[in-house]
Amino acid sequence: MKKKFSTIIIGAGFGGLNAAIKLGKKNQEVLLIDKTNHHLFQPLLYQVATAGLSPADIATPVREILKKYPSITIIMDEVLDISKEEKKLSLKSLHTLEFDNLIVATGARHSYFGNDQWEQYAPGLKSLDDALRIRENVLKSFEKSELESDQQRIEALTTFVIIGAGPTGVEMAGAIAEIATKTLAKNFSNIDPKTSKIYLIEGGDRVLSTFHPTLSEKSKKDLESLGVIVKLNSFVKDINENGVLVGEDFIPTKNIVWAAGNKANPILNSLDIELDRMQRAIVQNDCSIKGHPDIYVIGDAACFQDGERTLPGLAPVAAQQGKYVATIISKRLPKGKRNPFHYMDKGSMATIGKSKAILEFGKIRITGFIAWCAWCLVHLLFLVLFRNRVFIFFDWVYSYLTEQRGARLIKNGPSNRNID
Template sequence: MTLAQAKPAERPRVVIVGAGFGGLATAKGLAGVPVDVVVIDKTNHNLFQPLLYQVATAALAPSDIAVPVRSIFSDRPEVTVLMDEATGIDTNRRVVRLAEAGEIGFDMLVLATGSVYSWFGHDEWAEHAYVLKTLEDALMLRGSLLAAFEWAESRTDPSEIERLLTFVVVGGGPTGVELAGAIAELAHSSLSRDFRHIRSSSARIVLCEGGPHLLAGFPQHLSDYARKHLEDLHVEVLTNTAVQSVDHDGVVAGGTRINSANVLWCAGTAATPAAVWLQADKSRNGAVKIAPDCTVPGHIDIFAVGDVTDMTGPNGKPLPGVGPVAKQQGAYVAEVIAARVAGRPAPARFVYKDAGSMAMVGRSSAVADLGKVRLTGFVAWVLWSAVHLFFLIGTRNRIAVYLNWAWAWLTYGRGARLITRLDPRTRLELKQQNDAGSRPV
């Protein structure tokens, strides 16, 4: 018997695909509503993605920013959690197709499937670059970053050492800026006394941005501050520098070859294929165009929230693909569902309340755009830290992250410098280039 056949008749079933910011906000908002809720995600944990780069740069452990989804709803018997991957939707039969469990029926469906990185038509580049979307991505990147220093320690060929200690970050948005700053601090501070044959502080960190400014959505003076601070950390900031190719030797950017063993891709996103499943209107990046009540046009009982959506804000521009948008949309959809079940009029159209944007650009320094108030430096960093601690799920995670940050601030140390994942591509590449340039023990 499939899950579609097993659906109880007496209570509506709300199926939520995706346990990120939007999916969890919807499920939490349905507490006390007489519906059965099924949360489906291809992992068993909720991930606090804004701090994923800190796992990748050895500042935090994976368990510090992730919690099991089941534990969040352990006291809600009406919520069922399934670890599975949605592969399609049959709107006529009102079922979601799953990779493992067959099908599951729904009365109302919420798509919170998020986004993936876009390669701008060059999918072959993915083989040679690292991305940051999952814990597995972060652990793979952490292993590659740390292994680059380990392998450089055993090399004698200067060109090979230079390649290993060159890190190219593609994309000057918040993730790229934060990642570049974190790698610079890892190389110049945390690892500075650990090696005997190389100077980790000689590492070259290059940040490539195709547009004229970093942090394009921020005011100009905050963008300028971020650039200056990164340059003070010895990050090479290359604006108006588009990447023309990515291969196993590095990148070509702005017509110049940069040899690097680690290319980190933080440029552009594309929506997951929900629009294709529904045969719905979509934007250029594949996001589902949704109505003001977050329903998919033509499907009154199917909602979409977060990065998978395309919705225009009050300023006439598409809403940004950030966590607060997904959370607010999820909470709003829960209100709409609750009103329908109770027979009440639906709430007014969704309006995003923008509380501002922030980005950390290094130790004790950040930028914050809060509308009328714009901050830089230590004050912005304190605010950035407080906001991120507040939005973490679970007291244990907040305490763990706070203690790690306090230790790192006092000692310049990073407590998660363990290589637990190593990309097979990196192993193979190193083996092919090996031996001739190795330092004898």
């Protein structure tokens, strides 16, 4: 393989992939590096974690997506170090590569706010491994309960605590409630899954705080109608193998999901530039880093100030930045001739459960079945391959009609230490 490329992109998420496609269409030389071989559609990850979808439904091989662009080379490897002065990358495979232009699109991981020891009991949800681990925890907990005679242990196994009431936390809480009360309702003899307790813990004073307060209130009511116990203004003080300490109350549980915080990928440290409190690279208005107009950081890895606000970690932000940076590179625009990046906000949505969702676009606010249909449609359209759209569409129709979840498999893969 060559040692030097015109453009190197690190990460095949929403940002990196969109940049690669745009450059590929212009027949520009690109090397795309990702530590996995797939593009992951994170917005539907919670459905893998809750057995609604299979991993292959939302993870698409990068080589398949980009096969029609001969100017793009793809390698599966992990970048360990970036030297911005020498314009060089060091890879886990011990290769060293040089670039003229670099796009860093390495995404984010969860942050435990300095309590990394909690991760072993409270996995976050970012990768397929995370999702499969959570699925394993949820399903195994019910199986273990069926064997138990100790009521306290049954309660701990069938209590689920989700920490953080952003979109991921709300979607997880709603989906677990539906598993317990509908999908598994009549599947066990010794236990009644409908008596499971599902807590959603939030430090702020409302769920889905980036939405209008009326939508937050509606979502909270929807969650409660599914049986979720929503605790607002509540702070987690400790997590251990027996449960969660929330304020002064200890909730015994073997099932905790962390959906409370993000931080950017540690690879950004090697750029030796200013980072924000979420460890994201503070970028300029053309997404490049200060003093290095050919090195760009985009998507969840970047802290981008768009007028008054810092752009949120959303798929459309990453995708639009990827396309924007690719245009600068393909047109070889020097620093002084670049128009600043502006995010075109096409609205936000979140789902709570079957027929329950919220949608906000400017002053337009929609809830309920119509919002839920719009949520399904938008997510289907955003999937990269037609095959995935078809498979997911039929999975959803099947689940809608039967309340069943097609991916209820326990593989005896990694689950929480406290369940095994």
